[in-house]
Amino acid sequence: MGNSDQSIVPEHSLDRDCTTLSRHVLQQFSSFTAEAQDISAIMSRIALAAKLISRRLSRAGLMAGALGFTGETNVQGESVKKMDIYANEVFISVFKQSGLVCRLASEEMDKPYYIPENCPIGRYTLLYDPIDGSSNVDINLNVGSIFSLRQQQGDDLNGEAKDLLQNGDGQIAAGYILYGPSTVLVYSLGKGVHSFILDPSLGEFILADENITIPEHGPVYSVNEGNYWQWEESIREYIRYVHRHDGYTSRYSGALVGDFHRILMQGGVFLYPGTVKKPEGKLRLLYESAPLAFLAEQAGGKASTGKERLLDFIPEKLHQRTPLAIGSVEDVELVESFIKDWARRTSEAAAKETISSNS
Ligand code: FBP
Numbered sequence: 001m002g003n004s005d006q007s008i009v010p011e012h013s014l015d016r017d018c019t020t021l022s023r024h025v026l027q028q029f030s031s032f033t034a035e036a037q038d039i040s041a042i043m044s045r046i047a048l049a050a051k052l053i054s055r056r057l058s059r060a061g062l063m064a065g066a067l068g069f070t071g072e073t074n075v076q077g078e079s080v081k082k083m084d085i086y087a088n089e090v091f092i093s094v095f096k097q098s099g100l101v102c103r104l105a106s107e108e109m110d111k112p113y114y115i116p117e118n119c120p121i122g123r124y125t126l127l128y129d130p131i132d133g134s135s136n137v138d139i140n141l142n143v144g145s146i147f148s149l150r151q152q153q154g155d156d157l158n159g160e161a162k163d164l165l166q167n168g169d170g171q172i173a174a175g176y177i178l179y180g181p182s183t184v185l186v187y188s189l190g191k192g193v194h195s196f197i198l199d200p201s202l203g204e205f206i207l208a209d210e211n212i213t214i215p216e217h218g219p220v221y222s223v224n225e226g227n228y229w230q231w232e233e234s235i236r237e238y239i240r241y242v243h244r245h246d247g248y249t250s251r252y253s254g255a256l257v258g259d260f261h262r263i264l265m266q267g268g269v270f271l272y273p274g275t276v277k278k279p280e281g282k283l284r285l286l287y288e289s290a291p292l293a294f295l296a297e298q299a300g301g302k303a304s305t306g307k308e309r310l311l312d313f314i315p316e317k318l319h320q321r322t323p324l325a326i327g328s329v330e331d332v333e334l335v336e337s338f339i340k341d342w343a344r345r346t347s348e349a350a351a352k353e354t355i356s357s358n359s
Contacts, residue, residue: 019207021047021185021196028189038100039149039173039189042124045094045101046147047205050177050185052090053130053145054198056083057137057179067138075110075319076284083137084108087130087145101126102152105161105318107287112161112318124172125150125164127287132176133255142180144257148291149173161318164286168311174291176257184208186261188298193264214301217330218267220251222259230275234342238335256283260292260326264299269331273306274323281323285315289324302332306339 022044029036060066065082072080088108095101095115102119105112107129126149133143149172153163175187183198185205193212196205221242228236242248251268253259259270274281283289293303293310303310303326313322325335 016207017202021187021205021207024194024196024207025189028191038124041098042100042126042149043173043187045098046091046126046175046177047185049087049090049094050145050183050205051198051203052094053087053177054179054183056086057143060137061140074108076107078134080108081131081134081137083143084131084134091126091128091130091145095126100124103156103161104128105164105287106130107284107319111159112156112164114159123152125152125161127164127291129284129287132257132288133253136253136255141255142178142253142258143255144179144261145177146257146288146291147173147175148287148294164318165315167314168285168290168293171290171294174294176260176291176295178257178261180258180261184261186212186264186295188295190294190298193295193299212264212299214264214296214299214328215267216328218263218269218328219247219249220263220266220268221248221271221331222250222252222263222268223271223273224252224254225250227273227275230277231273232276232339232342234339235271235273235335237342238338241334241338256288256292260296263327264295264301267328267331269325269327269335271335272324278321279323280321283321283324285310285313285320285322286318289322289326292326293324296326300329301327302329304332304336306336 022040025040025043026032026036068082070080070082070085074080088106092104092113097117099118101124103112103114103125105125105127126147129146131137131143132146136143150170151172156163173187173189175185178184184195186193186195195209195212197208199206251262263270272281272283289310296303305313305322306325325332
């Protein structure tokens, strides 16, 4: 059958149906180097983890013991869900006997996990949040997994993973999986942001959107307003501003991945500010905020701690938390302007106070 227009299957849709994740990753490299093969193989293993978790989530309500709490508390001080542990172990299992990833660090593990048979060949470290939005798991609402790939530097003999305490520009790849009505995988290798949808009939992630860009501005602001009285006045002022101005609407799903995906596709801003009690906020930098910030910037958006570019932030510890404002450039800059303005007014007032108390 020549490629004449008599072809039964329109060429473009066949070509699209054949654009699997591993093929698309290889296409990102100019040639099939060892690095290209490694990254493509690593992404295929992440896709396998996503399929296993998606299958478990879709049947969890019918399986005994798949939902609910384990009774344990993790390094974050949070009660652990059984799905958190299942998903965490899936990510470890898919990389066994791979020679690819030597070390895995996740929200559910105090210290990194080493896969001896992969070390030292596997020079890559995978940082991940196996189930993001855990509070949604037992009630069948959307959840996600977030991942970030980095090159291991040094031998990390003491297991302190100090080489991971770097800014976010050192990420080689980042992405997330959204377990929603369909299972979507979004990733970037620093060459644009691309999304794939799991076609259950093929068992393959097939290309859906390439070079996704975040609109300059969007109507959505996504934040847990239940924390209103715990925030600094600057954030309260921002929220009062969007309440009083037309064109803004609130959306908050309780799962960062779901809220970020909406903003990636439609624009707007997601916010998880620090609170007076917890100025660092809740979200973990290395396997929640930094991977999404990498995607946001690759899609023409912005990510900030409120005071600085999030990808410039250097963590002091593996499970470091930071405040997060992420999404459309205009909307993130609006949040930053309220924080900067409040800091300026507060320091001016303090200076006036000092002068008047000295006079
Ligand atoms: P988990 O990774 O433990 O689920 O925590 C992260 C998260 O659930 C985000 O997905 C979500 O945006 C946020 O915490 C919700 O926190 P809160 O319930 O305080 O609004």
